Amino acid sequence: MIDTPYLVVDSGRLDANLRKVATRARASGVALRPHAKTHKCAEIAHRQLESGAIGLTVATIGEAEAFASVGCTDLFIAYPLWVTRHRAERLRALAGSAALRLTIDSVEGAARMAAEMIDTEVEVVVEVDCGQHRTGVAPDEAGKVAAAAVEHGLNVVGVFTFPGHGYGLSGARHVAATEESSALERAADSLRCNEIDPVVRSGGSTPTLEFADTSVLTEVRPGVYPFNDAQQVELGTATFGEVALFAASTVIHRTGDRIVVDAGSKILGADRPGWASGFGRLLDFPDARITSLSEHHAVVDVSDTDVAVGAPDLGETVRVIPNHVCTAVNLVDEIVVDCPERGVSWPTLARGRNS
Amino acid sequence: MIDTPYLVVDSGRLDANLRKVATRARASGVALRPHAKTHKCAEIAHRQLESGAIGLTVATIGEAEAFASVGCTDLFIAYPLWVTRHRAERLRALAGSAALRLTIDSVEGAARMAAEMIDTEVEVVVEVDCGQHRTGVAPDEAGKVAAAAVEHGLNVVGVFTFPGHGYGLSGARHVAATEESSALERAADSLRCNEIDPVVRSGGSTPTLEFADTSVLTEVRPGVYPFNDAQQVELGTATFGEVALFAASTVIHRTGDRIVVDAGSKILGADRPGWASGFGRLLDFPDARITSLSEHHAVVDVSDTDVAVGAPDLGETVRVIPNHVCTAVNLVDEIVVDCPERGVSWPTLARGRNS
Numbered sequence: 001m002i003d004t005p006y007l008v009v010d011s012g013r014l015d016a017n018l019r020k021v022a023t024r025a026r027a028s029g030v031a032l033r034p035h036a037k038t039h040k041c042a043e044i045a046h047r048q049l050e051s052g053a054i055g056l057t058v059a060t061i062g063e064a065e066a067f068a069s070v071g072c073t074d075l076f077i078a079y080p081l082w083v084t085r086h087r088a089e090r091l092r093a094l095a096g097s098a099a100l101r102l103t104i105d106s107v108e109g110a111a112r113m114a115a116e117m118i119d120t121e122v123e124v125v126v127e128v129d130c131g132q133h134r135t136g137v138a139p140d141e142a143g144k145v146a147a148a149a150v151e152h153g154l155n156v157v158g159v160f161t162f163p164g165h166g167y168g169l170s171g172a173r174h175v176a177a178t179e180e181s182s183a184l185e186r187a188a189d190s191l192r193c194n195e196i197d198p199v200v201r202s203g204g205s206t207p208t209l210e211f212a213d214t215s216v217l218t219e220v221r222p223g224v225y226p227f228n229d230a231q232q233v234e235l236g237t238a239t240f241g242e243v244a245l246f247a248a249s250t251v252i253h254r255t256g257d258r259i260v261v262d263a264g265s266k267i268l269g270a271d272r273p274g275w276a277s278g279f280g281r282l283l284d285f286p287d288a289r290i291t292s293l294s295e296h297h298a299v300v301d302v303s304d305t306d307v308a309v310g311a312p313d314l315g316e317t318v319r320v321i322p323n324h325v326c327t328a329v330n331l332v333d334e335i336v337v338d339c340p341e342r343g344v345s346w347p348t349l350a351r352g353r354n355s
Numbered sequence: 356m357i358d359t360p361y362l363v364v365d366s367g368r369l370d371a372n373l374r375k376v377a378t379r380a381r382a383s384g385v386a387l388r389p390h391a392k393t394h395k396c397a398e399i400a401h402r403q404l405e406s407g408a409i410g411l412t413v414a415t416i417g418e419a420e421a422f423a424s425v426g427c428t429d430l431f432i433a434y435p436l437w438v439t440r441h442r443a444e445r446l447r448a449l450a451g452s453a454a455l456r457l458t459i460d461s462v463e464g465a466a467r468m469a470a471e472m473i474d475t476e477v478e479v480v481v482e483v484d485c486g487q488h489r490t491g492v493a494p495d496e497a498g499k500v501a502a503a504a505v506e507h508g509l510n511v512v513g514v515f516t517f518p519g520h521g522y523g524l525s526g527a528r529h530v531a532a533t534e535e536s537s538a539l540e541r542a543a544d545s546l547r548c549n550e551i552d553p554v555v556r557s558g559g560s561t562p563t564l565e566f567a568d569t570s571v572l573t574e575v576r577p578g579v580y581p582f583n584d585a586q587q588v589e590l591g592t593a594t595f596g597e598v599a600l601f602a603a604s605t606v607i608h609r610t611g612d613r614i615v616v617d618a619g620s621k622i623l624g625a626d627r628p629g630w631a632s633g634f635g636r637l638l639d640f641p642d643a644r645i646t647s648l649s650e651h652h653a654v655v656d657v658s659d660t661d662v663a664v665g666a667p668d669l670g671e672t673v674r675v676i677p678n679h680v681c682t683a684v685n686l687v688d689e690i691v692v693d694c695p696e697r698g699v700s701w702p703t704l705a706r707g708r709n710s
Contacts, residue, residue, distance in 0.1 A: 001441045003710040059651045082605050082670045086356045108669050134652050135608040135615050250437050253490040260490050267709050270625040296414045297489050314463050315437045354622050355358040
């Protein structure tokens with residue numbers, strides 16, 4: 001027996017989502033290396049690998065350690081770590097049990113990594129900024145960083161980027177995918193000018209995936225697609241029927257057209273981009289809007305709810321779709337599979353592994 | 356040895372914050388019942404109780420169970436639970452080890468609670484909406500709900516409210532505190548009209564605390580004050596010098612006036628009210644602004660940073676203040692006390708106890 005709120009995965013929808021993306025990657029001839037920060041679960045990682053993924057992407061050493069501990073043997077830490085001595089010890093231990101790919105995005109970072117890691121067999125890729133303006137070097141600078149790394153003795157195998165600015169309405173996904181391929185192409189040329197072969201040209205996020213230019217990309221790293229979320233629905237990447245994860249929650253208050261449910265920011269996460277319609281969506285009430293979110297309350301406007309359906313009553317259970325599933329999953333210790341009565345849940349193995 | 360990012364509490368500042376609020380409550384003659392959802396730590400709960408708090412406030416049964424398990428014997432679940440049979444079993448177990456106060460905010464909720472809890476000794480208070488428009492009944496309706504509860508055999512001892520709309524700039528704190536006392540006064544009168552004595556009149560949040568009308572309130576329930584956070588600094592409730600919790604993080608990227616540190620929304624939380632200047636603040640660089648936040652990246656604009664101080668370099672550790680400390684603490688398993696070298700950390704006992 002479990003009380004609301006709790007996260008539930010619909011395993012049938014999950015498997016359909018995994019199949020869809022694996023099939024698309026295979027048909028396009030690009031390698032699929034899903035980002036495991038989204039699900040954090042050994043069970044889902046194994047399903048991804050069994051359905052054709054070549055390895056996993058992770059964001060932190062801690063996530064890599066978690067997935068290595070359950071037999072994942074090909075891991076890409078897509079993050080420009082500052083390699084201190086202590087991080088290097090952990091990376092060396094990891095490299096003993098998995099093929100490891102690391103990130104650089106500066107000459108200084110490359111020197112630091114080389115100073116600590118020179119005797120360890122790892123692959124290195126250069127992160128490129130394709131327009132999100134977060135980490136990564138400008139595409140034309142990739143060759144300089146790669147050359148510095150090679151000079152220090154590192155094994156540079158290519159370039160990657162994250163088209164995170166594809167999270168936006170009105171064509172942003174298409175624009176970001178175009179900028180992604182152009183940035184990777186220029187970065188690859190920049191490596192070639194320095195006599196380094198850009199074997200790996202990795203890109204992709206869930207919203208840009210369908211526009212990815214597979215004449216340039218060799219690999220894609222979508223994260224959110226196993227579950228999808230309210231952001232993906234509102235971006236047009238997924239339908240309500242493709243959302244595989246939600247928070248089961250209880251209606252605890254009703255005043256007129258306002259209901260309040262017990263799923264707040266401590267289970268949904270507080271992500272709320274400017275273009276989103278609210279703080280998440282209700283799976284069975286598509287016209288409802290979550291107008292505000294506290295730690296343990298979601299305030300829902302049901303004024304537009306279909307009269308025939310009616311708004312949910314006090315004590316009823318409703319299914320809430322988080323805006324951003326990666327941060328929601330990181331708030332729970334386990335995910336209920338299908339329904340509590342089944343008695344199965346998956347631990348979120350890599351939850352909280354921030355470092 | 357611990358790698359960034361991790362949360363650190365400054366224990367000297369923590370104790371000063373605890374003393375300041377305990378002293379103020381004592382001087383005003385109101386009981387202090389801090390909200391423990393903020394810190395989730397046994398160590399801090401005990402310090403609050405030792406310095407004069409009469410008990411704790413919590414948001415969920417799980418939080419109550421966590422604090423009861425470490426000897427806290429007076430607990431108020433300030434949340435209108437829908438009391439199913441399973442929740443009632445847990446509440447009865449709790450009532451065996453602690454004085455328990457529960458919340459109602461509807462006639463239906465009172466009937467439900469009474470049906471399951473009638474043979475258990477608990478106190479009940481009516482939640483009142485003083486302007487936040489989340490849960491709670493209108494002040495003048497409090498008597499009706501209280502009377503229904505009494506008729507069902509529940510022990511109604513008073514009313515409470517949360518002036519959450521005091522989180523805003525330009526006098527919102529003062530307005531909310533005024534509305535809080537007026538709502539509690541009307542609700543108390545509404546109980547008296549139904550011949551129920553409103554012994555408890557509980558209010559208070561960290562930003563409204565200094566304006567709380569102690570001629571009406573008998574109790575205050577601030578949560579954030581042990582740590583404070585970037586929201587409290589920007590609201591004017593706390594100074595930078597009173598912030599006792601931050602994320603130690605590493606500069607992993609620098610391009611011109613933009614630096615990126617490795618504390619993202621998975622350790623800071625993604626809370627970002629419209630009036631906030633960004634997604635958190637840098638303790639030692641007050642002119643810097645966090646312009647965007649991803650799961651593992653904070654992008655910081657350092658263009659306004661004091662030239663004499665200079666912006667932090669690649670690899671440097673910087674201290675980031677979360678916008679909302681309650682959600683940040685909920686993301687980690689432990690909080691480092693003062694510095695990693697001290698070797699002490701406090702487990703976040705009630706982390707993730709959403710239900």
